[in-house]
Amino acid sequence: MNVKLIIGLILLFNCSQNLVIAEDKRFPLIVKSGHLLSEWKLNDSIQAKVMLETGFPKIVISENFALKHLKHLVKFETAAKNTSIRLWGTANKIKVSYLIRDTLYLFGRDIAIDALVVDVANIDAWKDHDMIFPLKDLPGITEININGKYMIIDRKQEELQKTYHSFDVEYDENVKGLFLSGSLIVRDTLEMEEKLDGNFLLDLGAPNALFVNRDLENVENFIIRSERMLLKDTTQFKPDPHTKLGIIMPNKFYLNNISCKDEYIVAMRMFKGHAQEYSGIIGNRFFSHFIIAFDFEKKKIFIRVNSDKVKVSDKF
16 A cells, blocks of 8 residues: 555544544533523433533532432432522522532543532422533533534643633632623713723623623712613613613623624622622623633633624733
8 A cells, every 4th residue: 555645544543533532522502591501421321401600619410310310320428407509590598418529421531520419300490400510610621602502621721822812810719700800891882981990700691791780889880971871761671670770782892802792781780699799790692702711720711703793902
């Protein structure tokens, strides 16, 4: 056989192996009711419906799913009587039935799992999910492509640095999530602008592009200055005096060196919880304009433009 042909076949085989590895790390992704959902195979055979969260304390596994599928795979520890967790969509804390501190075969390897097993069968917001999985508990860097409807596990930083913009972020131990410090600037059609400095929490579970927190005085002053851009009362929209809900409709807004058009900003009270301390929340509608990768370990995010509605400038 021709030597060049042999070399070519070897190279082709190596490339195909790399493609297989990449495909093994790629999982489906959909947005439903503002939340990111995926389907994974545990132990190469057990199909699991998974909700992804950027800020969540621990992995939560449905008790029905755990007892049916995981009993023979991992060790169950009975939780203490007073062990509970607060889940959104519920008025009270939910009792934790079991703890799982073990490994599961996932993404082609054994993954350490530190999870709470909870009975969610009667909780409408949670009953259709087998697992709630924080991104911070996934191995390596996780890439999310909302428009492309996929996620990739364990991306390498050297791969991302070639074509992605990187941003330093901070980790908040209280909310178990990442936040970006900087400035939000809104501009009207006359290019007149208003500015808000602060910290903005990254939240894949938030359905809109951007929320700002009316519980903070500097945010409320920002909204007052932006009054000309507020959506007025219509039959479709009525401001809520309890939540102080308002919609800012800028011609364009800037978040640090990222510009975004044709999106609105939701102004409202955040009420209780650690999110109340933030000037705002960046939601998945904003992330949908990018391919975005989260590196919790090194406190970085990597973004690549995936829409004609956003631009990233080299200048802040």
